[in-house]
Amino acid sequence: MASVIDHPDYFLLDADLTDVDRALRDRVRAFGQNTIEPIINGFWYRHSRFESWYPSSS
Structure with missing residues (x-):
């Protein structure tokens, strides 16, 4: 599935990330x-909260 969000690196921060940081990202x-x-x-159209579907980790 193609993402609707483009991920440009406007501030050139990718060069500062370690391999571990990139993997986490x-x-x-x-x-x-x-x-x-x-x-x-x-959820947006039903005006419901995402938290009601996805339990918190706390």
Whole structure:
């Protein structure tokens, strides 16, 4: 699935990241694209909160 969000590096911060930092960024980005992006519009249109579907980690 193609993302609706482009990820430009306007401030050239990618060069400052370590390999571990890049891997974490990529995992978080993939979670957002694969888990959040496909369902978020339904929550928006129903005026419901995302927290009601996704339990908090606390």
